[in-house]
Amino acid sequence: MRRLRALLCGLALLLALPLAAAPPELLLANVYRDEIDPAAYLVSEKLDGVRAVWDGETLRFRSGNRVNAPAWFTDALPKTPMDGELWLGRGQFERLSGIVRREQPVDAEWRQVRYMIFELPGAPGTFAERAARIVALVGAAGLPWLAEISQKITVDRETLRKMLAATVKAGGEGLMLHRADAPYETGRSDTLLKLKPWLDAEAVVVAHLPGKGKYVGQLGALRVRLADGREFRLGTGFTDAERANPPPIGSVVTFRYRELTAKGLPRFASFLRMRQE
Incomplete structure (x- = not known):
């Protein structure tokens, strides 16, 4: 009887836990x-930020997990669903990631964060x-922390090449191209493209070498597995701290x-970061 009561209590506790939100369906770049x-295409700078989706009530990461932003940050946002990047500025990704992933947001830190919008879901x-x-x-919202990502017209490949060179020289990561005539869609598509001097991809850690x-x-290196099942050795790009405490097996890097x-395997592959969400 005691065991039954314990099982029922445990079940009740599980049922009382909030269900994790499903990841939002988003447009992903080729x-x-x-x-x-x-x-x-319309062309914009590829911001080195943290993607966040606003459904009119809640701000969420790509994973579906809630962003613990201060109430003043989200309460003032328009009720219109928006998709964008939380951003501090060029070259500030690590500091930004620490700010937006805290369980308890720090107002002074969030005053530096901007929500850069590039899409209106649906x-x-x-x-x-x-x-x-x-x-x-x-413009109608008039919030210091809300801004649009500027979209520009490019007429040919040479113009695009010059735009990329100027962006990278200024400290930017690269460019995003979005078909100007495209209706809203989700999934991975040539509707959205990324252009960088370096390419990037993700893989699952399967072993520590x-x-x-x-x-x-x-x-020494990570053994990682690509989405198509192929594996390779990833041995450069780590700090001393990351070598002492490497990304765990099963994590996505x-x-x-x-x-x-x-x-068809990546050439000159170098570790960049562990995916947090």
């Missing part, structure tokens, strides 16, 4: 290819029309690379 004509019309609506929405020489007793080998 990598820009030289054969694609950029004239059909809204009608073409992307060009939605981009104009974003500008109007942000021991270090040699000065890295004896620490991580982001790495960058220059190109693919003849076998």
Whole structure:
């Protein structure tokens, strides 16, 4: 009887726990290819921020988990669903990530964060029309921490190349291209493209390989698995602290690379960060 009561109490506690929100359905970018004509796209800077989706009531990460932002940050947002990046500025990703993932938000830190909008989930019309609506929405809100991501027209590949070079020289990460005539959609598609000097991708950690020489007793490399099941060794890009405390097996890491080998594996792959959400 006691065991039954204990089981029932445990079940009651489980039922009382809040259910985790499902990840929101989002548009995800493919990598820009030289054969694609950029004239059909609007181009913006690729911000090195944390993606966040506002459904009109709650701000969530890509994972569906709630962003613990201060009440003043979210209470003043328009009730219109928005998709964008939480951003501190170029080269500030690590500091930003620490700020927005705290269980207890720090007001002084959040006063530095901006919510940069690039899409209106589910809204009608073409992307060009939605981009104009974003500008109007942000202007009407009049919030210092809410801004639109500027969208520009590019006429040819040479113009796009110059835009990328100027952005990277100024400290930016790269460019995003969004088809101007596209209706709102979700999933991975050529409707949205990313263009960077370095490419990036994600993989699952399947093993820790021991270090040699000065890295004896620490991580030498990660054995990681791509989405298609192929595995490779990721051995560069780690700080001393990351080698002492490497990403756990089963975690998802982001790495960058220059190109693919003849076998389709990343060439010159380098660890970038562990995905937090």
